[in-house]
Amino acid sequence: MTLRSELSPPPFSVDAEGWVRRARHFPSPNYGSRSRAGSPPTLVVIHSISLPPGQFGGRAVEDLFTNRLDPSAHPSFESLRDLRVSAHFLIRREGTLTQFVSTDACAWHAGVSQWDGRQGCNDFSLGVELEGTDHTPFTEAQYGTLGALFEGLCARYPIQAITGHSDVAPGRKTDPGPHFDWVRWEESGYPVQLLRPKKARSG
């Protein structure tokens, strides 16, 4: 299986301001300047998210990333009160792409994290959320959109690696979980380093 398939849309190109024109846009105030890091993004971090956990659809993820989530709307939302987080992209179960933060800015997706000896992955990474859970396979449409997005990001930035949130924040984060198909990236032919979960590597 390759990264791209006949289900994949054409590559998502990134415009001069760091926005994918073909994505839906929900601009988030939760971002920082990339100039502090002094370099373009070299890492793509894959996450999974669903709000409430395990429920797909709705607007809660968009609300969370734009600081509009109503903490009283669901018992699980109380712990998210006053959280200031974001990701660059969200890919819904049906493959829809939403963008929250320019790729030229730092989204607040990785938290305390480390990759290749560097702390604070937000400074030098792009965060992509897949709507899902640690316990559910992702959809073909999501892989199709992710592949097309990845192509556009690689065309714009010197991406060196793609990895999971659990790999840059081990012991603290578990997403995207064991169902994420790293083999697609291994077989994609992209000159990127893969940081696969240790279990998947040995099995």
Ligand SMILES: [Zn+2]
């Ligand atoms: Zn995550």
